[in-house]
Amino acid sequence: MDLDLALVRTFVTTADTLHFGRAAEELGTSQQALSKRIVRLEGLLAVRLFERQGGVRLSEAGERFLPAAREALAAGERAVAAVTGAGAAVRIDTWGHLYAPMRTVAAAVQASGPVRWEPGPGRDWPSVAQALSRGGTDLGFGRVHPLPDGRDAGLTQRLVRLEPVDVLLGPSHPLAGADALTPADLRDSVLWSPAALSRLDFLRRFADEFRITRRHDGPNLGLDHLLQHVRADGEGFTLFPADAPLPDHAGLRSVPLVDPTPLYAWSLAWHDSYRHPLLDALLRGFAETGRTRRWLEYSPRRDWLPDTDHAKLTMR
Structure with missing residues (x-):
């Protein structure tokens, strides 16, 4: 036939x-x-x-x-x-847009040789997982976490970056003058989330782990909207990857978190049934960039990862 x-x-x-x-x-x-x-x-x-x-x-x-x-x-x-001779294009959907995922992808692509990229915005990990399962995209990039009802069955992930997380505070917050803070220092403050907390696995696990009970979430109206609320709230804060670019908000303080330092786990994901012909080259590009930029440094005595991220350390 x-x-x-x-x-x-x-x-x-x-x-x-x-x-x-x-x-x-x-x-x-x-x-x-x-x-x-x-x-x-x-x-x-x-x-x-x-x-x-x-x-x-x-x-x-x-x-x-x-x-x-x-x-x-x-x-x-x-x-x-x-x-x-056109070369195969690679479709990649990213999520976690407020944290600028493409800055990490772009750095790794430079080490991968000539690759044609077709980036696309994913709503969140569940929607990208669905696109991977249906063949609507080749790769996903963002923070991966377990999905209920086997919705991530057949998907493989590779941890490529562990990024330290800072705390962002407004100028009137009583801790705004600190050179460094511990997560426990934030226990009496209000966590501002960029979207519904039920959809933000990392922030929800952070708040549960360090007993931050005062939480404020809502629809995702963009980074500017979130930071305006943080700046105006004398008790508010949010978390932000240390290397992610911030808009110019006068008076906002970015303070490192220590004892422990939370790490945001960035992963590449794909479907087992189809390995893009350029996947191995891309993985090498992420690995080489990660070595030179020390993307995968982790010490359990110094750093904090959600329990669901620990298994990724053995899959690197």
Whole structure:
């Protein structure tokens, strides 16, 4: 059987959207033409790929076919790249945007050689994990933590950076003049979170670990909005990676945390069933950059990591 990759692409796009109209729009065709392609592919394979009653969903045969269909499309892209010399592009979704994840990715890319990047913003780790599982992106970059209900099944991660975290205080905070603070010093202060705390695994675990009970969260309206609240609150603070760029907010104090120093764990993630042909080169780039910039230094007597991050240390 000759497998038409155009039909396979139609199937994969429809499987990702589970909506014939949106899939047709994404492919730049009509819904009628898309439906005909799906029917033709089902006829060639002699199986039903979608159940169409009560909404569109994959059949059992469609579930089995989807991973191999993604691999077939990826192989086709590599074949075209080999002939044209264009090189395979790497799609990477990042999250944790207030902490500027692309500054770490960009540093590692410089050590990886000529790689064409297609960066995209991910909403959070659960949404990027879903995109990786569906083949909507090649790599994810941000802080990875366990997801419930097996939503991260089949995904692999590699810890690439442990970044010290500072505390940001407004000028009227009683601790604003300190040269360094311990997490315990913040126990009577108010933790300001850039989004709902239930979605911010690192900040929630920090607050639980160091018994910070006064917490204020809300919708993510950007870094400026968050820092305005911190600056105006005489008891407020937030946490921020030590090397991340801050806008110019007069009077904000960035104070190192010690005894212990919290570390923010940045990881690269991908799906086991498809290793991008450039993945090994990228991992070498992260490793080389990490060695020269001392990204993975960790001492249990000096530093603090959430329990869920400890297992990553053995996977480096």
